[in-house]
Amino acid sequence: MEAGGERYDIFADTVVVTAGAWTAGILPRSSALPRLTVTEESPAHFAPRSPDHAWPSFNHFVDPQRGPIGNVYGMPTPGEGVKVGFHMVGPVVDPDERTFRPVPEQAAQLRDYVAEWFRGLDADTAAPISCAYTSTVTEDFVLDRRGRIVVGAGFSGHGFTFTPAVGSVLADLATDDTARAAEPFRLP
Numbered sequence: 001m002e003a004g005g006e007r008y009d010i011f012a013d014t015v016v017v018t019a020g021a022w023t024a025g026i027l028p029r030s031s032a033l034p035r036l037t038v039t040e041e042s043p044a045h046f047a048p049r050s051p052d053h054a055w056p057s058f059n060h061f062v063d064p065q066r067g068p069i070g071n072v073y074g075m076p077t078p079g080e081g082v083k084v085g086f087h088m089v090g091p092v093v094d095p096d097e098r099t100f101r102p103v104p105e106q107a108a109q110l111r112d113y114v115a116e117w118f119r120g121l122d123a124d125t126a127a128p129i130s131c132a133y134t135s136t137v138t139e140d141f142v143l144d145r146r147g148r149i150v151v152g153a154g155f156s157g158h159g160f161t162f163t164p165a166v167g168s169v170l171a172d173l174a175t176d177d178t179a180r181a182a183e184p185f186r187l188p
């Protein structure tokens with residue numbers, strides 16, 4: 001590792017790799033990682049029309065007959081507004097080459113969605129946020145160990161919510177080489 005302009009070599013029995021979008025580029029090919037797809041998602045904050053209303057967190061499964069929106073999520077963010085986003089619709093990107101800007105058609109779709117479904121939000125106030133997803137095909141996380149390397153990856157947009165559980169599983173994997181995560185999270 002490097003710190004303060006100095007390079008240090010660290011020797012350890014076990015390494016835990018949680019490098020997000022960069023995981024596949026760090027681990028050896030022999031680690032049998034499933035395909036990890038990095039996409040750039042662009043939820044946005046919208047201003048509530050009334051400061052007096054409390055907003056819930058929500059998930060909304062939009063009927064596919066109504067268009068390619070699918071799963072929508074949202075939550076109030078103090079000081080920012082209400083975050084609303086489409087789940088996993090963004091373009092595939094190289095994590096080092098992100099634009100940090102929404103795809104115009106998807107931003108317009110999000111605005112139209114908010115105008116239709118959330119009359120309490122001002123659909124014309126969208127303040128976009130850039131958010132990288134690193135996703136597996138099944139959206140199951142990868143939590144496993146190969147030799148002395150433990151990996152936690154592929155959180156498919158849900159990593160933050162499960163941080164305590166993920167940390168607990170990774171700690172077990174790192175300190176007990178017989179420990180295994182639940183079956184859906186194992187490497188093949």
Ligand SMILES: Cc1cc2nc3c(=O)[nH]c(=O)nc-3n(C[C@H](O)[C@H](O)[C@H](O)COP(=O)(O)OP(=O)(O)OC[C@H]3O[C@@H](n4cnc5c(N)ncnc54)[C@H](O)[C@@H]3O)c2cc1C
Pocket residue numbers: 018019020021022026129130131132152153154155156157158159160161162
């Ligand atoms: C705007 C936004 C909103 C989100 N909201 C939610 C939410 O509401 N709920 C939810 O569950 N999830 C949410 N997520 C997703 C969640 O943040 C991710 O699933 C989670 O952070 C993934 O964790 P990770 O450790 O795999 O990757 P990351 O959090 O990306 O961490 C990887 C780290 O590894 C570092 N790294 C990479 N390469 C190297 C290297 N060679 N050496 C050293 N360090 C390296 C990176 O700098 C980075 O700090 C959101 C994400 C974003 C961007």
